[in-house]
Structure formats: structure tokens, C-alpha cells
Amino acid sequence: MIRPVEANPLIALRSFPVQAPSILGRDKVGNINDNWLVTDAGSKRYMLRAYRRVRDAERIAFQLAFQEHLLAAGFPTAPVVRTQDGETSASVEGLQWALFEFVEGQEFDFTRSAQAREAGKRLAEFETVAAGYRGPVVAPPMEEVDLEKWLAPVSIHVWRVSVLATEQEEQLDKLFAGRGCGRELGYFRHWRREAAEAWPEDRLSALPHTWLHCDYHGRNMVFQGDRLAGLFDFDFVTHGPRTFDVSRSLFNFGRERGGSTVLREEFCRAFLEGYESLQPLSDEERQALPFMAALNWVPDAGFYAARRMETGDPDIDKRLRDDVRMMQAMQAEMHRLAPQFGWNEL
DSSP: OOOOOOOOHHHHHTTSOOSSOEEEEEEOSOSSSEEEEEEOTTOOEEEEEEESSOOOHHHHHHHHHHHHHHHHTTOOBOOEEOOTTSOSOEEETTEEEEEEEOOOOBOOOTTOHHHHHHHHHHHHHHHHHHTTOOSOOOOOOEEEETTTTEEEESOTTSOOSGGGSHHHHHHHHHHTTTTTOHHHHHHHHHHHHHHHHHSOHHHHHHSOEEEEOSOOSTTSEEEETTEEEEEOOOTTOEEEEHHHHHHHHHHHHHBSSTTOOOBOHHHHHHHHHHHHTTSOOOHHHHHHHHHHHHHTTOOOHHHHHHHHTSTTOOOHHHHHHHHHHHHHHHHHHHHHHHHHHOOOOO
16 A cells, blocks of 8 residues: 655655755656656756655565666666665665666657557567566565455556456455446456456466566657667566567557557557567467457456555546446457457457
8 A cells, every 4th residue: 555655855865876966856757656857966867766656675676676687688778876885776764765867768659650669679679688687586566455355466457367266256346335336347247257268377378478567658668769768667567478568558559649548550550560570479369469458457356445545546436437448448449450450359
């Protein structure tokens, strides 16, 4: 659970070897962590982060070591600035903090299909480079929700198969009993049973697995022209079927604009062409894409229960309705594009 700990960036900066730092402003990208743009006495710029959703120091150390591995292998990301003590992060006033060198560039431009192609190619490269990581691995945290003893993932967008279990139906029914969400619960129940039958655990485990970013979208990266200059935010990195990231990316880079759920064939094709220029998908993986596209938005009772306990969080009824709406939209769009791309419709 995210607790309201006040973050003081100037105090945190004392842990890092930055001369005469000053805060240029708060970075508004995302709502999970707190980020500040910082400059030093020589006008060099940095990004300072206070971790809020992921609080575990060992998990954060893994994420930063993973990021350093990517950079050392030539993959574009932000250099991690070590603390005065040589660590990748600092614990200050109840939060973990990390400092990164600032990477110039612009977020994804929805009008540039060449950027969608580049994003596809770089996702495939990310998987190849990440496979060489040999450091300690710490899985994304699962939070126990005290009220029900359910386990809550850090995000519904993290790969997990637990949402396909019968228990997920039971937990959602219990959590939303009497809240007027019968239509959404009925849709999920029907989808889950079809999905569990079509994609049993042995079929899922047979898909090629790799490191997943699980948050690969146009605001977690910057471009210089049509070239990817930096990929960021490794809070959700984990292992799973590579089609999980590919399917979410078809939405992130194929849609018309931010806030839209309409996928453009040209941009989806550009992304897949870029990806498959390095990592061709098997026919089985292509058939999995519609299922994975919906799975990226599937409701999770533990996640909702944990969010319900947070101050200022949107109500869980709205979360459920929004997530089911996204599942339905992805099913409809993948169905519409099935003749052009040759995948199935689940």
C-alpha cells in the first residue's frame, strides 16, 4: 500500500555526489513514483526519483542493477548515479531514492509510424540484452491485504497467471458484492472460463519466455527523431511469455492517440515488423496475442482491495469498470484486425 510519506528531494540529494543541486521542477509523468528534474553547479541535469509503489530496498536494488546491465550492454537507458557510499539508491525519510543522468528526447509521437517500428525493434533488443543479466533477481513485490489475506500485485499489468484461477472469480464476487458491478463481474467470469480452457497452464508455459518490461509505453521512453534514446521505469520487470509485452505494445503504439482504444493497422504492423526483424513470432505466439491483449487489463481482487485502503485513490468500482472496458475494447479491436494479421479472436 502507498502510504502518505512526505518526500523532500533536497534532503535526499545530500546522499548523492551532486555539487550545489537545485530543483528545476516536478516531473508529472506517471503517478506511481515522485520524480524531480535536478541541475548541478555545472548545469548538468538529472532525474531524482522517490519510489512509492515499490518500497522494498532489495527489489529496487535489483531494478537498478538490471538497468545498469542494459546500459553496459549498449541498450539506451539512463545512467544510474551512485550514492556517496557507492550504492545505487539511498534510504531517506522512509523512502528509497535513486538519481539518474537526464536523457534528452521527446515521448512517443502518435503520428510517426517509424517510431512505432523502432519501439518494436527495441523491445526485441531489450529481451536479447536482458537475457544476459546474471545478477541477483528479486521478484515484483506481492502485498498481503490484511482484511482478506489476499495477495496484491504491484500493478494489474504485471504478468501473472493467478487471475485465471477460479479463486479470482470468488474473490471479485466477494469484494464487489452489492456494489452494482454485476455486468462487469459477469463479463469477467465468462472471459476467464473461456481463457482458462483455451490457454491452460501447460500451453502458456510452452510459449517462449523472456524478461518482460510490463510497462513498455511511449511515456516511459524518449526518442530523438525516430531513434529510441532511452527506456526507463523498470518497476514491473519480471519473467513471462514475451507475447505479454508484445500485445500490450500493440495497444500502446498502435492506438490513435493517448486515451483512445482504436488501433491503427499501419502502426500495429510497423511495431510488429520492427519486433520481428529481430525476434520472429511463432504461429502459436501470434494466436496468443488477442488473449494476452485482454489479460493485460484483467481485474485483480487483491490489487483492488489494496488500493481501497489508500488515501486519495480512485474508488475500486471505477477501477473495475475501467479495466473491464479496456478488456472489451481490446477484444473488439483484436477481433477487427484478425483478418489482416491472422490471429484468433479470444
